[in-house]
Each structure stands twice: as C-alpha cells, then as structure tokens.
Amino acid sequence: MEREFLFLKPNTVRRGLIGEVISRLERRGIKIIALKMIWVTKEQAEELYQEHKGKSFYNDLIDFVLSGPVVVMILEGPRVIEMVRHIIGNTDPLKASPGSIRGEFGMSVTKNIVHASDSLESAKREMKIFFSENEILNYRLDV
Numbered sequence: 001m002e003r004e005f006l007f008l009k010p011n012t013v014r015r016g017l018i019g020e021v022i023s024r025l026e027r028r029g030i031k032i033i034a035l036k037m038i039w040v041t042k043e044q045a046e047e048l049y050q051e052h053k054g055k056s057f058y059n060d061l062i063d064f065v066l067s068g069p070v071v072v073m074i075l076e077g078p079r080v081i082e083m084v085r086h087i088i089g090n091t092d093p094l095k096a097s098p099g100s101i102r103g104e105f106g107m108s109v110t111k112n113i114v115h116a117s118d119s120l121e122s123a124k125r126e127m128k129i130f131f132s133e134n135e136i137l138n139y140r141l142d143v
C-alpha cells in the first residue's frame, strides 16, 4: 500500500475549492488517512521546496505558500501516487488535460492548486514535515 502527500495551496483555500479537490479524490476511492488546515511556517515551506532553492521562481513560490492557510493531507491506496498525479494533471495548468484538477482550476505554474509528492521517497519525506505519526489514522474505507 502506498502513501501520498498532498498540499492544497493558499489560493485553493481562498477560492473555496477545498471540497472540489477532496471530492475528486474521494470519487476515485482514494482514502484520506490524515488531514488538517494550517498556516505553513517559513521553515516548513523551505523544507518542502528544498530541491527548488536557487531557481528563478523559488522566492515567489515560498511567498505564495506563506500567503494564507493551506490544507495538507496524506492519502493511502494501491498506486496512489500515480493515481493522484493523474487526477491533478501536469504541473503547468496550460499543459494539464482539461478534465484534471490543474487543467480545470489552475491559474499559473505557481498557482496550480495543489502540490503532490512525485515519488514514494519524496512522499515519505514531505509528509514528515507536516504530520506526526499519531495524526495518521487507521480505519476501513467502504467503497
């Protein structure tokens, strides 16, 4: 069973799209095992995006994710990373397929609705920035 980390960016919260995103995941049978709304700290944002440090868009990206509350969650399921990345679409909303979350709601590469980990290793690392073990819940999903 795989676990995936998902981060709903501040403008997703400001635009009232939390339910829209969660609903699309739930409709595909994806199980949410941890979920909370937080105001990210600078340290957390820098840790999340450490691989982008020094890139031209880095400072704007950090400022953006600190600009308002976000929703963080951990998802679980077979091949959940692949499934989530398929549902959210390409990082660039212009390249994302129209039926995907980014293809439908994304405004720009920075304001692209969500961040999702791209591998098992990055999911493991990124979920630890925001969640402790006791926030991850074990229950049965009826699907």
Ligand code: CMP
Pocket (backbone or CB within 6 Å): 052, 057, 061, 091, 109, 110, 111, 112, 114, 115, 116
């Ligand atoms: P995300 O999935 O949050 O992971 C890294 C983020 O960096 C990415 O989504 C984009 O928001 C941002 N990003 C990546 N490439 C660019 C780019 N060329 N210009 C602006 N932002 C970018």
